[in-house]
Amino acid sequence: MDDRSFVAGQSFILEAKKYWTSTLYPELKAEYRRRAAKVGGEPDTVEGVRALIEDTTLYRYFAWLERRLQRFKYSGRYGLVPYHRERRDELLAPLAAHGTDPNLDLDPDLEMPRYYNTVDIHQHPGGVWSDDFAGFVYERGARSTTPLIAGDHRDLHQRFTDRITEGQAPKRVLDMGCGFGKSTRPFYESFPDAEIEAIDLSGPCVALGAHDAQQAQASNTRFRQMNSYETDYEDQSFDLVTSTMLIHELPPAEIERTFSEAYRLLESGGRMAHLDFYTLPDAFSQFIHYGHGRRNNEPFMQPWAEMDVTGVLESIGFRNVEIASFAEAEGVDLADSQAWRFPWTVVAAEK
């Protein structure tokens, strides 16, 4: 496949996603409100919302398109996976030099958890870990995860980093579930004097992250293939433990184990802060978001959003738990947004 056809195919998918986000979603919401008005008001349960709109042609089309556009993005003639597979050798060549890189620690024997290797997350065939070029696929795919801010895709991570550090430079940072390093980059760019560790189950992702960090001359950052709930760091190794879009990918028991591991790794007074999808303003948003999780092959969206996070964190020993909505882009408020948006939320606590 030539570059021009691939770019055209992916641009088409992005524009179709924008249509789905900005036109179809508001129409669905309006239809839902009309139906709710006829039965005396908006239901306050997901089941109530389901009963009102699940069988409408509009919802069926909305859900069908969401699922198919995502599949089209990764698979088929213009898909990310076949395109990158064809270019595998040239993509991997610059990374080959990292075999002896002290800032990259791969663990080929690391056991992949069942929740991770039995589902093609995001509908990415083979997930973000099984092909050696998977990091490149994920990097390209992440550019259109948030269709309305695509093109400015680093901004969200930088804003999150600024928000949780509030001008105070952390000394030792752990970025859990770092992927290909998009969430780690703002830390090494903003805090060149900090020691930064970035871990992820995916070898191909951490390899790409290490390569990019080396290109950026971030010698303070190490990428390691490691599980967020079974790390080999000593107690109290960090003053900041963070993650971006990791938690909703984990089953509830592994979420609790990850929080407990973060607690063990933090020094007294240290802070844990995650950016994820959690606070949903009403039953309609819940219905749409849980459906998104199913259609995007992210099965733990719902149990995570329903978890009593404050209770879990306090039972581990955390204090000053903060759960706050986080704007997808400056000036965007989820509750007022006409378009479909992720329910970005900061979940933070202190040891």
Ligand SMILES: C[S@@+](CC[C@H](N)C(=O)[O-])C[C@H]1O[C@@H](n2cnc3c(N)ncnc32)[C@H](O)[C@@H]1O
């Ligand atoms: C949605 S991605 C987010 C990546 C990155 N933080 C970002 O914001 O671009 C979630 C990442 O979590 C990783 N992951 C899932 N379960 C994990 C676990 N138990 N330990 C470490 N990483 C994990 C996945 O491999 C994936 O790279």
